[in-house]
Amino acid sequence: MAQHRFHKMHGLGNDFVIFDAREHDLSLTAEQVRALADRHLGIGCDQLIVMRAPSATGTADMAMQIFNHDGSEVSACGNATRCVVALAGHDVLIETGAGLLRGTLGDGAVTIDMGLPGLEWDTLPLAYPMDTAHLPVGWEDLTDPAAVSMGNPHVIFFVADGAAVDLERLGPLIEHDPLFPERVNVNVAQIADDGIHLRVWERGAGLTLACGTGACATAVAAIRRKLVTGPVQVHLPGGTLTIDWQPGGPVSMTGPTTHVFTGEIDI
Missing domain, CATH: 3.10.310.10 (Diaminopimelate Epimerase; Chain A, domain 1)
Incomplete structure (x- = not known):
């Protein structure tokens, strides 16, 4: 073996x-x-x-x-x-x-x-040209999203209550929409006094406790819309990341890591 x-x-x-x-x-x-x-x-x-x-x-x-x-x-x-x-x-x-x-x-x-976030429609990519700061599309109550590429495509919805969104149902629907030729990560964000509260449906993985590129993409979208300024705390179910971005510059992400165990396996 x-x-x-x-x-x-x-x-x-x-x-x-x-x-x-x-x-x-x-x-x-x-x-x-x-x-x-x-x-x-x-x-x-x-x-x-x-x-x-x-x-x-x-x-x-x-x-x-x-x-x-x-x-x-x-x-x-x-x-x-x-x-x-x-x-x-x-x-x-x-x-x-x-x-x-x-x-x-x-x-x-x-x-x-x-690195630099991708803010052009063909960088993400989208199926056809549109303003990535305000996409003129929606899925049920999720409307007016932003789109950002962090080397992978993200769509971001700003909502009043992120916990109330049925992301397990809507996440796959949006992920596989023809608007996103390479599928998409779906972010639902709520702006609060202590920063951004975020839930993410990751393409190919589903709901996760945290998503670093999702936190970066959401912070960029929120800063573009002047909802927050950097650096900003992004609170995910698994903990908090600090994201900093100044328009025109690279995105910085800071957070902890944990080594759980080491093992061996016969693949």
């Missing part, structure tokens, strides 16, 4: 199985990813991460491959990036499908420079 070592980590409850394949290559099929991510029959996670050697010498310290719970591969995951930096144990430049992301270790937290 070929045993593969893995780490189980989470960022605010958004949990990951992380394999280090920088020295020994590891190839995974979508079926294997789904089996490993299964919470009853596998290890269980929202996303599965493979740390790899960078594609070109000198461009980054490592590369990161990201798989959703359903086996699909995606370009970005903010909470997973923070966990990988914490696992590395030092500041690191990571090559992702969304570009190079720099992670910095702090006092009990990790800060990621998430």
